[in-house]
Amino acid sequence: EADIYQTPRYLVIGTGKKITLECSQTMGHDKMYWYQQDPGMELHLIHYSYGVNSTEKGDLSSESTVSRIRTEHFPLTLESARPSHTSQYLCASSGGNQPQHFGDGTRLSIL
Amino acid sequence: DQQVKQNSPSLSVQEGRISILNCDYTNSMFDYFLWYKKYPAEGPTFLISISSIKDKNEDGRFTVFLNKSAKHLSLHIVPSQPGDSAVYFCAAKSGDDMRFGAGTRLTVKP
Numbered sequence: 001e002a003d004i005y006q007t008p009r010y011l012v013i014g015t016g017k018k019i020t021l022e023c024s025q026t027m028g029h030d031k032m033y034w035y036q037q038d039p040g041m042e043l044h045l046i047h048y049s050y051g052v053n054s055t056e057k058g059d060l061s062s063e064s065t066v067s068r069i070r071t072e073h074f075p076l077t078l079e080s081a082r083p084s085h086t087s088q089y090l091c092a093s094s095g096g097n098q099p100q101h102f103g104d105g106t107r108l109s110i111l
Numbered sequence: 112d113q114q115v116k117q118n119s120p121s122l123s124v125q126e127g128r129i130s131i132l133n134c135d136y137t138n139s140m141f142d143y144f145l146w147y148k149k150y151p152a153e154g155p156t157f158l159i160s161i162s163s164i165k166d167k168n169e170d171g172r173f174t175v176f177l178n179k180s181a182k183h184l185s186l187h188i189v190p191s192q193p194g195d196s197a198v199y200f201c202a203a204k205s206g207d208d209m210r211f212g213a214g215t216r217l218t219v220k221p
Contacts, residue, residue, distance in 0.1 A: 006154075009152075031207075035211075040213060040214070042115065042200075042210070042212055042213045042214070043155075043200070043211040090154055092154075099145055099157040099160060100157070101157070102154030102155045102156070103154050104152065104154045105152075105154050
């Protein structure tokens with residue numbers, strides 16, 4: 001049973017639209033992460049947070065932004081979607097030194 | 112620069128036989144290694160891990176071996192079952208920095 005939830009699961013949308021991908025976890029984890037993954041490729045970290053009001057960029061440059069106003073919620077926003085943003089976006093969380101726990105992802109297609 | 116490499120994109124084995132998935136890394140600062148399993152339309156789920164102070168960790172049918180001098184780790188699944196068919200990601204950590212490989216798709220044939 002998932003303790004970390006991502007919505008929507010799938011999104012097909014036109015170029016130029018503003019998009020927010022939602023991620024919520026019920027485990028009380030301080031650390032949360034966003035990854036981008038293309039088929040057959042490794043997961044690339046695009047954003048992470050170590051707690052409320054803490055956000056950092058990952059090692060893959062991304063035009064998206066994130067916020068962490070509440071511990072359980074870590075939304076990712078694209079102000080103006082482009083076809084190059086088409087990808088799978090995975091959210092994860094972790095507590096202490098435990099392994100990261102992933103959501104089921106959002107598969108985003110920009111037309 | 113890809114610091115964690117899984118050079119086999121796919122692997123096919125017969126049910127009941129051993130599956131061996133390999134992973135190489137380049138950064139000697141990595142001190143903790145994990146394997147994740149991913150089914151289609153689901154997120155990766157944690158499978159097994161190993162600290163750099165060990166060379167083997169076993170959990171049921173799954174064993175991870177670490178060879179630090181070769182910067183190589185492997186995941187052994189014995190016996191393999193059709194339900195093991197999935198994509199397996201290797202990951203390596205140094206502090207809070209975690210890097211993933213591109214995954215190996217394992218198919219276990221009945």
